[in-house]
Amino acid sequence: MSGRVLLLGGTGEARRLAEALVAGGVDVVSSLAGRVAQPVLPPGEVRIGGFGGAEGLAAWLRANPVRGVVDATHPFAATMTRNAASATAATGTPLVRLHRPGWTALPGDDWRWVDSLEEAATAVGRFAHVFVTTGRLGLYAFAGLPMEVVLRTVEPPEPPLPARTTVVLGRGPFTVGSELALMREHAVDVVVTKDSGGGMTAAKLTAARELGIPVVLVRRPPLPVGVPVVESVEAARAWVLNR
Numbered sequence: 001m002s003g004r005v006l007l008l009g010g011t012g013e014a015r016r017l018a019e020a021l022v023a024g025g026v027d028v029v030s031s032l033a034g035r036v037a038q039p040v041l042p043p044g045e046v047r048i049g050g051f052g053g054a055e056g057l058a059a060w061l062r063a064n065p066v067r068g069v070v071d072a073t074h075p076f077a078a079t080m081t082r083n084a085a086s087a088t089a090a091t092g093t094p095l096v097r098l099h100r101p102g103w104t105a106l107p108g109d110d111w112r113w114v115d116s117l118e119e120a121a122t123a124v125g126r127f128a129h130v131f132v133t134t135g136r137l138g139l140y141a142f143a144g145l146p147m148e149v150v151l152r153t154v155e156p157p158e159p160p161l162p163a164r165t166t167v168v169l170g171r172g173p174f175t176v177g178s179e180l181a182l183m184r185e186h187a188v189d190v191v192v193t194k195d196s197g198g199g200m201t202a203a204k205l206t207a208a209r210e211l212g213i214p215v216v217l218v219r220r221p222p223l224p225v226g227v228p229v230v231e232s233v234e235a236a237r238a239w240v241l242n243r
């Protein structure tokens with residue numbers, strides 16, 4: 001067993017954890033899916049691209065034994081999280097899930113919870129100017145919407161898109177001021193988001209509250225049973241140092 005740690009990344013927390021571990025002398029290999037053309041790379045070793053399912057990750061772990069795996073992927077990266085749980089169980093590798101807390105409504109919020117992007121598309125049926133911030137994948141769920149849709153993604157989205165779509169490219173963090181300006185410019189009357197949690201993209205929720213408009217939130221997929229969960233970069237770092 002080496003002292004190395006495999007960090008499944010693609011989030012700001014994963015990058016900050018890599019920074020903290022590398023600064024402390026821990027040997028880290030960060031893994032990115034390769035979806036973003038120019039990712040902000042963490043320090044330490046980086047590998048890019050899928051492993052080839054749970055079996056591929058298990059084979060990687062057998063070839064590259066590590067002291068532990070930190071699954072710091074996005075709360076909606078359910079396939080990678082499931083594969084990490086099964087590959088680490090198959091190889092006897094310790095695993096922890098770094099899962100930032102979801103968002104909580106404040107007084108004045110009009111939040112409408114749904115279970116999928118398809119349900120979100122149904123929930124916005126009566127609105128005129130929809131701001132969709134659910135990311136580039138799964139947008140086909142909104143393709144049939146007839147109203148104006150403002151779509152914000154990090155990378156250009158691919159068709160099929162709603163007929164009246166304005167694409168706004170942008171990567172967080174966003175400010176409340178810029179979110180208010182964007183929503184006012186497009187007369188947005190409803191916001192659609194995943195319950196991603198964290199501060200990077202929370203400004204749109206504050207802006208929606210200030211404008212008095214509803215937010216449709218997609219619930220998170222469930223976590224694998226039996227995998228320990230930590231909610232902060234600091235707790236994940238402590239877990240690694242205790243291995």
Ligand code: NAP
Nearest residue numbers: 009010031032033050051052053073074076077078079080
């Ligand atoms: P996903 O649906 O859970 O995973 C699909 C496949 O992508 C996995 O089976 C795996 O391929 C590969 N993959 C995902 N994360 C990987 C990683 N860190 N390293 C190597 N391969 C990875 O994942 P996703 O939702 O498409 O997310 C992809 C990446 O974007 C993740 O790093 C995630 O943290 C980040 N991200 C996702 C969202 C979101 O809303 N889903 C938002 C922001 C950032 P193989 O089966 O071939 O191993």
